Amino acid sequence: MKKAIRVEHLTFAYPPLIVGETPEPLFHELELNITAGEALTVVGRSGSGKSTLAHILAGLAPRYTGGELTGKVRIGEQDLVAEPPAPTAVGVLFQDAATQLFTSSAEDEVAWGLEAVGAAPAEIGPVVMNALRKFRLLGVNKRPPWALSGGQQKRLALASLWALRPRVWLLDEPLGGLDPIGRAEVLAALAQLRQEGATQLFTTARMERSSWGDAAALLTGSALTAPATWGSWRAQQARLVAAGLLCPAASWTRLEQSARTPDSALALEARNLCYAYPDGPAVLHGLDLRIPQGQFVALIGPNGAGKSTLIRHFNGLLRPTSGSLQIMGKKSRGLAVGELARQVGFLFQRPEQQLFATTVRKELAYGVRQLRLPDVEERVERSLVRFGLTDIADHPPAILSYGSQRAVTLAALAALETPILVLDEPTVGLDGRGWSQLLEWMAERRVIGTTLIVVTHEMSLAARADRVLAVRAGHIVADGLPDVVLAHFGKQA
Amino acid sequence: MGLILDFYRPGRSWLHRLDPRVKLWGMVLGLLLAFLLPSTGAQALFFLAILLLLRGNGIPWNALHWLWRQIRFLCLLILFLQPFFTPSGETLVALGLLRLTLGGVNHALGLTLRVLTMSFLTGGLLFTTEQRQLVRAFVHLGVPYTWGLTLSLTLRFLPAISSLLGTVREAQAARGWVAEGNLFRRAREYLPVLVAVTIGTLRMGDQLTLALAARGLGTASKRTTWRDIAMRPADWRALVGVSVAFLAVMGLLR
Numbered sequence: 001m002k003k004a005i006r007v008e009h010l011t012f013a014y015p016p017l018i019v020g021e022t023p024e025p026l027f028h029e030l031e032l033n034i035t036a037g038e039a040l041t042v043v044g045r046s047g048s049g050k051s052t053l054a055h056i057l058a059g060l061a062p063r064y065t066g067g068e069l070t071g072k073v074r075i076g077e078q079d080l081v082a083e084p085p086a087p088t089a090v091g092v093l094f095q096d097a098a099t100q101l102f103t104s105s106a107e108d109e110v111a112w113g114l115e116a117v118g119a120a121p122a123e124i125g126p127v128v129m130n131a132l133r134k135f136r137l138l139g140v141n142k143r144p145p146w147a148l149s150g151g152q153q154k155r156l157a158l159a160s161l162w163a164l165r166p167r168v169w170l171l172d173e174p175l176g177g178l179d180p181i182g183r184a185e186v187l188a189a190l191a192q193l194r195q196e197g198a199t200q201l202f203t204t205a206r207m208e209r210s211s212w213g214d215a216a217a218l219l220t221g222s223a224l225t226a227p228a229t230w231g232s233w234r235a236q237q238a239r240l241v242a243a244g245l246l247c248p249a250a251s252w253t254r255l256e257q258s259a260r261t262p263d264s265a266l267a268l269e270a271r272n273l274c275y276a277y278p279d280g281p282a283v284l285h286g287l288d289l290r291i292p293q294g295q296f297v298a299l300i301g302p303n304g305a306g307k308s309t310l311i312r313h314f315n316g317l318l319r320p321t322s323g324s325l326q327i328m329g330k331k332s333r334g335l336a337v338g339e340l341a342r343q344v345g346f347l348f349q350r351p352e353q354q355l356f357a358t359t360v361r362k363e364l365a366y367g368v369r370q371l372r373l374p375d376v377e378e379r380v381e382r383s384l385v386r387f388g389l390t391d392i393a394d395h396p397p398a399i400l401s402y403g404s405q406r407a408v409t410l411a412a413l414a415a416l417e418t419p420i421l422v423l424d425e426p427t428v429g430l431d432g433r434g435w436s437q438l439l440e441w442m443a444e445r446r447v448i449g450t451t452l453i454v455v456t457h458e459m460s461l462a463a464r465a466d467r468v469l470a471v472r473a474g475h476i477v478a479d480g481l482p483d484v485v486l487a488h489f490g491k492q493a
Numbered sequence: 494m495g496l497i498l499d500f501y502r503p504g505r506s507w508l509h510r511l512d513p514r515v516k517l518w519g520m521v522l523g524l525l526l527a528f529l530l531p532s533t534g535a536q537a538l539f540f541l542a543i544l545l546l547l548r549g550n551g552i553p554w555n556a557l558h559w560l561w562r563q564i565r566f567l568c569l570l571i572l573f574l575q576p577f578f579t580p581s582g583e584t585l586v587a588l589g590l591l592r593l594t595l596g597g598v599n600h601a602l603g604l605t606l607r608v609l610t611m612s613f614l615t616g617g618l619l620f621t622t623e624q625r626q627l628v629r630a631f632v633h634l635g636v637p638y639t640w641g642l643t644l645s646l647t648l649r650f651l652p653a654i655s656s657l658l659g660t661v662r663e664a665q666a667a668r669g670w671v672a673e674g675n676l677f678r679r680a681r682e683y684l685p686v687l688v689a690v691t692i693g694t695l696r697m698g699d700q701l702t703l704a705l706a707a708r709g710l711g712t713a714s715k716r717t718t719w720r721d722i723a724m725r726p727a728d729w730r731a732l733v734g735v736s737v738a739f740l741a742v743m744g745l746l747r
Contacts, residue, residue: 058707099697099704116713336671353664354665356689
């Protein structure tokens with residue numbers, strides 16, 4: 001059989017962060033073979049080098065990233081060490097597809113690559129339209145990429161790669177951060193590519209959901225295991241948990257067992273809450289909501305439904321245009337964001353955009369000091385231990401992997417020990433170990449009566465809540481027990 | 494924080510369809526005129542004309558409002574400080590050494606109008622011109638493709654950086670960050686935000702490098718062009734029109 005990807009004795013290290021240091025190699029003697037037309041999933045923890053592997057196979061690393069590479073890397077017959085592959089040979093979908101789109105309309109995005117490789121102008125138009133049709137984007141062809149939904153952005157990135165007809169596709173966590181509809185859309189597109197005989201390498205940080213492709217290999221300890229079928233991996237739960245690729249069942253159980261009867265006092269009460277962005281349309285249309293202290297509430301709904309707008313009211317980042325909101329019995333209108341921050345801890349998406357301190361320890365202490373809370377050292381220490389950050393407490397957070405940065409933002413939030421926690425998509429990009437830490441922490445907080453409000457696209461998490469709210473087009477369309485709400489809205493959320 | 498992530502506002506108006514080279518030329522003449530118009534009244538009229546031009550070509554109020562918000566601080570600064578530095582004519586109020594004069598106020602008004610006119614002229618080009626067209630215009634004017642691309646990418650990513658600033662500020666505010674007190678204190682308080690934004694911007698730049706390389710920037714010996722821009726008779730007429738109008742105003746001013 002013809003090999004589409006052949007990697008032999010690959011050793012790779014990024015340039016050292018401190019001049020003169022010898023960096024630890026990310027890969028050591030890594031071997032990888034994929035036959036043409038085959039699909040392989042690489043499962044690796046956050047920070048294990050999945051994106052780097054994709055970048056090496058796309059000829060981007062070390063060419064544009066720096067670093068030392070030894071060994072052989074071939075795509076088909078081409079030696080990538082000597083020469084980068086043409087975009088007509090390899091297509092790479094970035095983990096954050098939004099960062100790979102840079103023009104100002106969907107059709108320009110698809111045309112750009114064709115122009116770059118010198119396609120005849122008369123041929124470009126039909127290919128662009130074909131690609132947009134194939135990935136079901138014809139209706140949004142003039143729309144700027146940043147105005148598309150997460151699923152559409154991934155499909156647009158795929159369309160602009162497909163236009164160049166690569167034989168090898170490198171798909172870096174293609175389902176990350178998508179709502180169930182977006183996930184289904186992207187999976188359908190990938191299935192189509194497989195039918196056309198494309199070779200695919202697919203990466204993921206978690207074992208659970210991702211039974212994609214013919215086989216899977218684990219990226220652990222700077223090398224890849226031999227590929228094995230999904231069935232055989234599922235039989236090795238303990239190994240996967242130990243490798244941090246699967247969230248142990250015990251963590252789920254602890255979250256389930258942490259359920260308690262909520263207090264009669266209210267954590268939050270919204271009455272006829274309306275919100276419209278300045279110069280923009282109305283986003284929330286008269287929401288009524290009462291959340292008792294100690295309740296675990298999951299918010300579900302498609303992207304753009306107004307979930308993020310709603311929860312931004314809970315810590316005062318947004319104030320209702322009309323209607324009222326009370327937090328722990330006080331009107332939110334009169335409270336400054338700083339005062340609210342003592343009551344409401346807020347976890348934002350995109351941890352990489354929030355970190356600034358020179359060490360993880362300082363990052364954790366920042367909020368505690370700003371809010372003038374007591375026992376700074378003890379709180380920081382507890383948080384470091386809780387999220388397994390003790391070893392990297394003196395590292396600068398900006399250079400950590402996504403998963404570790406997520407852990408740092410969670411730990412910084414945990415150190416504030418607020419009675420209400422609002423978590424916006426906390427599971428995005430987490431590996432098995434990250435999931436486990438998150439679930440255990442939520443369980444701990446739930447036991448001591450913390451109110452948990454979690455926006456999520458993960459139905460497995462929403463199913464463990466006391467109550468699920470389905471939000472759509474700025475209205476709460478369902479509010480009740482998880483079984484009931486998820487049966488109706490789980491698939492579209 | 495608005496939801497604008499790109500300057501371009503899609504539309505099919507006359508200004509949208511006009512060849513970007515003509516728009517560039519019109520902008521250059523407009524900027525010149527903003528400098529050369531002598532009286533505050535004429536400046537005001539010119540600014541009004543630009544506003545009408547933009548509104549008449551389907552640029553929504555919220556886009557103009559957004560632009561105003563970006564420059565209002567500068568405008569107010571000029572309006573309130575400049576009069577004291579250029580005293581002339583009748584004194585309106587005297588505060589010790591500082592004199593607020595009619596001439597000073599008039600001068601500051603003129604200067605503010607100039608800044609407004611220049612910003613809205615530039616806005617008129619960016620709001621109505623797609624990135625692709627702008628790059629093509631530069632290339633046709635003899636600028637190398639990569640330079641044109643760099644310029645348009647900068648314009649494309651400026652709003653993205655401003656949105657990043659908004660996100661970072663929100664995240665820090667949720668941890669009790671406040672910027673208050675005197676200017677020095679505030680500058681220090683801003684440090685966490687600036688560091689996070691700088692790191693984010695550098696990261697964005699790195700990703701963009703990879704994205705461009707992965708899509709084959711510089712692979713072909715000659716880049717081709719889908720839907721190139723071309724001057725239509727209407728564009729030539731507009732080109733002549735703005736040039737004649739400019740010369741006519743110049744003639745009147747002599």
